[in-house]
Amino acid sequence: MHANFLDPFQSRPSLVHSLDARVKVVLVVAFILTSALTPTGAWPIYVMLIAVIFSAEIVSELGLAFYMKRALLAIPFVLAALPVLFTIPGPSLLSLPFGLQLTQPGLERFISVALKSWISIQAAVLLASTTPFPDILVALRALRLPRLLVAIIGLMWRYLFVMVDETLRLLRARSARSATAANPALRPGGKLTWRARVAGGMAGSLFLRSLERSDRIYNAMLARGYDGEIHSLPVPAVPPSAWAALTFGLLLLAFIIAIGRLIY
Amino acid sequence: MSCVVEVEHLSFSYPDGHSALNDVTFSLGHGQKVALVGPNGAGKSTLLLHLNGIHPRQSGSIRVSELDVEGKNLPRVRALVGLVFQSPDDQLFSPTVFDDVAFGPIYQGLSAAEVHTRVEEALEMVHMEAYIRRVSHHLSVGEKKRIAIATVLSMKPDVLILDEPTAGLDPRARRSLIELLRELPQSMIVATHDLPMVRELLPRTLVMDGGLLVADGPTAELLSDPALLHDHGLEM
Amino acid sequence: MFAAPLPMHIPDGFLSVAVSIVFWVISVIVIGISLARVNRDLGERQVPVMGVLAAAIFAGQMLNFSVTGGTSGHLLGAALATILLGPWAAVLVMTCVVAIQALIFQDGGLLVLGANLFNMAILGPFVAYPVYKLIQRISGGKPWGVFVGGGVAAWASILVASLSCAFQIALSGTSPANVAIPAMAGIHALIGLGEALITVGALSLVYAARRDLLQTGSAQPVRNNTAVWVGGSLLTLALVILSPLASSNPDGLEWVAEQAGFLETARDPSYNIIPDYVLPGISNEATATILAGVVGAFIVLAAALALAYARRKRSA
Structure with missing residues (x-):
C-alpha cells in the first residue's frame, strides 16, 4: 500500500510544466488576486478569466476534464454563500415559501462568488499538478519565505507519504477486525465513545511513533554533519524566457483588472 | 472433505493495469498449515488481503467456511479469518494490551463478561496472560507479535493468516514464535521468506511468482527442487 | 479520502481582498514569532521534530470513526499538538499542515490562506492552550485534568476557529452574519465533540505509554507563555462575546463589509465605453x-x- 497517489504532480512535456516554478507561483497568485478584485456582476471579466485559465489548462496537456474534476473540491463551501441570494436587498426575482425573496443583486453576488472560487481553484490545481514539489519549495525560498519554515515543510513532504502509509495500514488493521459475532442478534460497532477512543488511540500511537522517528532522523542528520544550519544550493537565476512570461502574464492580468475598473 | 478456504480462478489487477493475481486456485483443509512463498511483489500480500475481503474481488470466487467472501458476508468473514499483519505496530493501537485484544469482541457487541473471557483465553493461547495490563507501546517486537496474534484469536477465527511472522525477530523470539504457531490448532496460511521455518513447521507450500501460483505441493518435495527454487528467487 | 475533514477550509473567492490581506499580515507576524520561539526552545532539533509531526498530523486527519448514518468524526489536531508540544510549536506544525493542504491539495485557497492559517494554525493552539492549562491547574495535577482539559480544549479550539471563520465570511459580505455565525457555531459545536473524544483517546494512549510528555512535558518548555495566555484568552472572549452580538445586529458587520469590500464592489457604471x-x-x-x-x-x-x-x- 503506497500513498503515492497523493502527489498531484502529473508529468507532461508541456510549456506550462517547463515554466520556472517561481514565475508560476507568482502568476497563479496574481491570477487569483485578479479574480478576487473582479467586481460583482462584471460578467465579461469573468469570461476573460475563464478563457485565460482554460488556455493555460489546454497548453498544460492534462485535459480540461482533469481540471473540472479537481475543481469540484470547492463546491461544498458554496453552501456558505447561499443566504446572500435572499438577504441582499434589491428587486425580487422570485418569491419562495417562508417569505424568502430571491433578489437580483443577491443572485449576482452569489454567482460571482461561485465563479471566483471556481476560477481560482483551477489556477491552484494547475500549479500543483504541473510543478514538482521540490520546485515549489525552491520557489518559496526564492520568494523569501524563512529558510527554517521551508526546511520544515520540505521534511514534512518527505515523511508525508510514510505517515499516510502508516495511517492507511492502521485503518486497514482496524477494519480487518471489525466483524460481526456468530450470534446475528448482537449489534456490532460498539459504543460511539468507544469508537472515538479507538480512533484517538490510533492518533496517539501515530504521534508517539512519529516523535520516536524524528529522534532517529535527527541522529541520522547529525551523523551526516547537520549543525542546525540550513544549507542549500543557491537558487539559479530566472532565465530571460521566464522573465518574459512573467511580464506578459502580469501585463495581461493588469489589463483585465483595468478593464474591470474602467467599465464597472 | 470440507475446506476452510477455497479460492477458485481468482484474478486481480490494480487500477494502473498491473496484474497482481492471475487465475489463482487452491484450497485449504481444516487444521492444515501451509506456507505461501515467493519473491517480493509476487502477489502474496494481495492474495492475503483478498481472503478477508479487504481487497474487493474482481473475478473468481473465494469461500471461507462455506461463506462467499463478498458483500453482506464480509463482516462475518472478518471474524473467521484472523489476519495478522507484518508490523504489529499497525495492529496495536490502544493504550493497553487488554484494549487491543478486546477490540474485536467489543466491536462484535459481546457482553462485558464474554469480552473478558475472550481476552483471557486469547492471551492464554499465546502465553501472555501476565501482560494483560501492560502498555502495548512498550513491548518488545516478539511480545508485540504474540499480542497481535491474540488480537485475532479473541475473535475465534477458523483460519489464521500471517504475513511475515518471523521478520525482524531475534533467534530466540523467532524460535518461540515457531513453537507457538505449532501449538495453535487453527488452520493457517503463512506468507514468509523464512524457508527454514517453512521446512520445519508447514507441511505444504504454495509458491507464487508474478501473480501466478506456480507450485503447490508437499514442502519437503518443493524445497528440494533446486530448479524451482532458483527460478523463483528462493534460497534455502 | 484526503479531503478536508472539516467545513472550515475557506476556498478563494469567499473572502474580500481587504479581509484576506489583514489576516495574512496577522498570520505572518504570529508565525514569525513562533519560528523565533521554537528556534530558541528546540534549537537544531526543530526541523526533524516539526517536519515529522506535521506529516503525522496531516496523516492523522485521515483517522475517522463512524458516528451515524454514514457521517464520521475526524481529527483536526490543533489541540492535541498544543498539549503535547506547547503552543508555539503547535502553531508551526499546524501552519505547515494548512499550507500544504492549500498549496498542494487545494483544501482552502491561496489568497485566503492567511485567514485559514489564522483560524486553524493560530487560533486553534491559542485557544486550546489557556483552556487546557486552566483546567489542569484547577485539577491540581490530577489525571482528570489532562483528559477533561484536553477534551474541553479540543472542543473550544474547533468552536472558536469556526466563529472566526464565520466572522471573516460575514466581514467579506459573502454571507450575512446572522446566518453564518449561528450556522457555523452550531455545526462546529457538534464537530468539536468528535474532536474532543478523539483527542481524549489520543491523550489516554500517550498517558499510558509516555506520561513524561504530559507532565510539564519534556517536549514543551514551560517558559513564559504569557503572550499565549493573554492573547488566546482575549481572542476567545472577544469572539464568544461578539458572536451573539453580531448575529443579532448583522447591520454592523455589513457596514464594515461594505467599507472593506470597496475594491470589489461594482461602481456606478459612469465610465461606460460602449454606448448604452x-x-x-x-x-x-x-x-x-x-x-x-x-x-x-x-x-x-x-x-x-x-x-x-x-x-x-x-x-x-
Missing part, C-alpha cells in the same frame, strides 16, 4: 459579455491550435 444600447433591447452589459465571450473563445482556440501544432512538431 447597441442593438434595440440588448443592454451594453450583455453586448460586452458576448464580446468577451467571442474574444475568450478565440484565445482558447488559439491555445488549442498552438498545442496541436507543437505536438505535431514534436512527433515529427
Whole structure:
C-alpha cells in the first residue's frame, strides 16, 4: 500500500510544466488576486478569466476534464454563500415559501462568488499538478519565505507519504477486525465513545511513533554533519524566457483588472 | 472433505493495469498449515488481503467456511479469518494490551463478561496472560507479535493468516514464535521468506511468482527442487 | 479520502481582498514569532521534530470513526499538538499542515490562506492552550485534568476557529452574519465533540505509554507563555462575546463589509465605453459579455491550435 497517489504532480512535456516554478507561483497568485478584485456582476471579466485559465489548462496537456474534476473540491463551501441570494436587498426575482425573496443583486453576488472560487481553484490545481514539489519549495525560498519554515515543510513532504502509509495500514488493521459475532442478534460497532477512543488511540500511537522517528532522523542528520544550519544550493537565476512570461502574464492580468475598473 | 478456504480462478489487477493475481486456485483443509512463498511483489500480500475481503474481488470466487467472501458476508468473514499483519505496530493501537485484544469482541457487541473471557483465553493461547495490563507501546517486537496474534484469536477465527511472522525477530523470539504457531490448532496460511521455518513447521507450500501460483505441493518435495527454487528467487 | 475533514477550509473567492490581506499580515507576524520561539526552545532539533509531526498530523486527519448514518468524526489536531508540544510549536506544525493542504491539495485557497492559517494554525493552539492549562491547574495535577482539559480544549479550539471563520465570511459580505455565525457555531459545536473524544483517546494512549510528555512535558518548555495566555484568552472572549452580538445586529458587520469590500464592489457604471444600447433591447452589459465571450473563445482556440501544432512538431 503506497500513498503515492497523493502527489498531484502529473508529468507532461508541456510549456506550462517547463515554466520556472517561481514565475508560476507568482502568476497563479496574481491570477487569483485578479479574480478576487473582479467586481460583482462584471460578467465579461469573468469570461476573460475563464478563457485565460482554460488556455493555460489546454497548453498544460492534462485535459480540461482533469481540471473540472479537481475543481469540484470547492463546491461544498458554496453552501456558505447561499443566504446572500435572499438577504441582499434589491428587486425580487422570485418569491419562495417562508417569505424568502430571491433578489437580483443577491443572485449576482452569489454567482460571482461561485465563479471566483471556481476560477481560482483551477489556477491552484494547475500549479500543483504541473510543478514538482521540490520546485515549489525552491520557489518559496526564492520568494523569501524563512529558510527554517521551508526546511520544515520540505521534511514534512518527505515523511508525508510514510505517515499516510502508516495511517492507511492502521485503518486497514482496524477494519480487518471489525466483524460481526456468530450470534446475528448482537449489534456490532460498539459504543460511539468507544469508537472515538479507538480512533484517538490510533492518533496517539501515530504521534508517539512519529516523535520516536524524528529522534532517529535527527541522529541520522547529525551523523551526516547537520549543525542546525540550513544549507542549500543557491537558487539559479530566472532565465530571460521566464522573465518574459512573467511580464506578459502580469501585463495581461493588469489589463483585465483595468478593464474591470474602467467599465464597472 | 470440507475446506476452510477455497479460492477458485481468482484474478486481480490494480487500477494502473498491473496484474497482481492471475487465475489463482487452491484450497485449504481444516487444521492444515501451509506456507505461501515467493519473491517480493509476487502477489502474496494481495492474495492475503483478498481472503478477508479487504481487497474487493474482481473475478473468481473465494469461500471461507462455506461463506462467499463478498458483500453482506464480509463482516462475518472478518471474524473467521484472523489476519495478522507484518508490523504489529499497525495492529496495536490502544493504550493497553487488554484494549487491543478486546477490540474485536467489543466491536462484535459481546457482553462485558464474554469480552473478558475472550481476552483471557486469547492471551492464554499465546502465553501472555501476565501482560494483560501492560502498555502495548512498550513491548518488545516478539511480545508485540504474540499480542497481535491474540488480537485475532479473541475473535475465534477458523483460519489464521500471517504475513511475515518471523521478520525482524531475534533467534530466540523467532524460535518461540515457531513453537507457538505449532501449538495453535487453527488452520493457517503463512506468507514468509523464512524457508527454514517453512521446512520445519508447514507441511505444504504454495509458491507464487508474478501473480501466478506456480507450485503447490508437499514442502519437503518443493524445497528440494533446486530448479524451482532458483527460478523463483528462493534460497534455502 | 484526503479531503478536508472539516467545513472550515475557506476556498478563494469567499473572502474580500481587504479581509484576506489583514489576516495574512496577522498570520505572518504570529508565525514569525513562533519560528523565533521554537528556534530558541528546540534549537537544531526543530526541523526533524516539526517536519515529522506535521506529516503525522496531516496523516492523522485521515483517522475517522463512524458516528451515524454514514457521517464520521475526524481529527483536526490543533489541540492535541498544543498539549503535547506547547503552543508555539503547535502553531508551526499546524501552519505547515494548512499550507500544504492549500498549496498542494487545494483544501482552502491561496489568497485566503492567511485567514485559514489564522483560524486553524493560530487560533486553534491559542485557544486550546489557556483552556487546557486552566483546567489542569484547577485539577491540581490530577489525571482528570489532562483528559477533561484536553477534551474541553479540543472542543473550544474547533468552536472558536469556526466563529472566526464565520466572522471573516460575514466581514467579506459573502454571507450575512446572522446566518453564518449561528450556522457555523452550531455545526462546529457538534464537530468539536468528535474532536474532543478523539483527542481524549489520543491523550489516554500517550498517558499510558509516555506520561513524561504530559507532565510539564519534556517536549514543551514551560517558559513564559504569557503572550499565549493573554492573547488566546482575549481572542476567545472577544469572539464568544461578539458572536451573539453580531448575529443579532448583522447591520454592523455589513457596514464594515461594505467599507472593506470597496475594491470589489461594482461602481456606478459612469465610465461606460460602449454606448448604452447597441442593438434595440440588448443592454451594453450583455453586448460586452458576448464580446468577451467571442474574444475568450478565440484565445482558447488559439491555445488549442498552438498545442496541436507543437505536438505535431514534436512527433515529427
